[in-house]
Amino acid sequence: MDVTIFPPFVAQVMLILVGAISLVALVGIAYNYSLVINGREELAKIAALENEVKQLQAEVKEIRGWMAKAQLKEGVPQDKVPRPDKVKPEGTAEVKKIQTEVWQAFIDDYNNLAASMDVPKAAEACVNFVKSHKLQMLICVEPHDSASGRKTPMYAPVDETEISNFWAWPIPGQEEDFVVVPNPLPEYDEKLHNKGGMKETFASNYETGTFHQIQVKLPAHFKQHLGSWSITQPGVIRVK
Numbered sequence: 001m002d003v004t005i006f007p008p009f010v011a012q013v014m015l016i017l018v019g020a021i022s023l024v025a026l027v028g029i030a031y032n033y034s035l036v037i038n039g040r041e042e043l044a045k046i047a048a049l050e051n052e053v054k055q056l057q058a059e060v061k062e063i064r065g066w067m068a069k070a071q072l073k074e075g076v077p078q079d080k081v082p083r084p085d086k087v088k089p090e091g092t093a094e095v096k097k098i099q100t101e102v103w104q105a106f107i108d109d110y111n112n113l114a115a116s117m118d119v120p121k122a123a124e125a126c127v128n129f130v131k132s133h134k135l136q137m138l139i140c141v142e143p144h145d146s147a148s149g150r151k152t153p154m155y156a157p158v159d160e161t162e163i164s165n166f167w168a169w170p171i172p173g174q175e176e177d178f179v180v181v182p183n184p185l186p187e188y189d190e191k192l193h194n195k196g197g198m199k200e201t202f203a204s205n206y207e208t209g210t211f212h213q214i215q216v217k218l219p220a221h222f223k224q225h226l227g228s229w230s231i232t233q234p235g236v237i238r239v240k
Helices: 008-037 040-074 092-099 104-114 122-132 190-195
Strands: 136-142 154-158 166-170 177-182 214-218 220-225 228-233 235-239
Touching (some): 104 214, 166 220
Antiparallel strands (some): 177 220, 214 235
């Protein structure tokens, strides 16, 4: 039987039913074999097997009930249920549109830039990228300090691309809100990770060593108010 003609839930239930029926058949074989052997010990096992058979029969009956309810819920005959791979989900385009963040195009552009930092004019490309996207550049002036009880790093703006560690893109219509990505030009090493504010700003796969490429999976979110920058949500990056 081709289980793909059933909806996913019903198909799963059918698999459970087939497994249960197979188990019942095996129990029946064991039962007949035990009758041939005879003996007290075998009879005790038979009694146990009989109980298991009764329990399995009850489970099969319950599974059949689930199947009937599922088919009724679908509202169509079983042989008329369309294959799941042939059904186009309703509202797919609308769902994708809603789920696409306003900053996604910027992140796509950034990842394309970050993937080409090994070219001769990479520094110039970074300067042009900052200008074209009207980014604000930041550095971490004080990282997380457990001794003082400060849980988040402190950030400050800078004017030169090559010394910046973070780039902040203004979210349209949200004057104080920014999405933030790392400057992809410098090498990502232990110093930048531990003392540059990176480990507090982004979750990453970094453990040790030096890496030359960064990919942003999710940008960090910052708030800028009266010249003061603070992180509101960490991002996710991958170094390689």
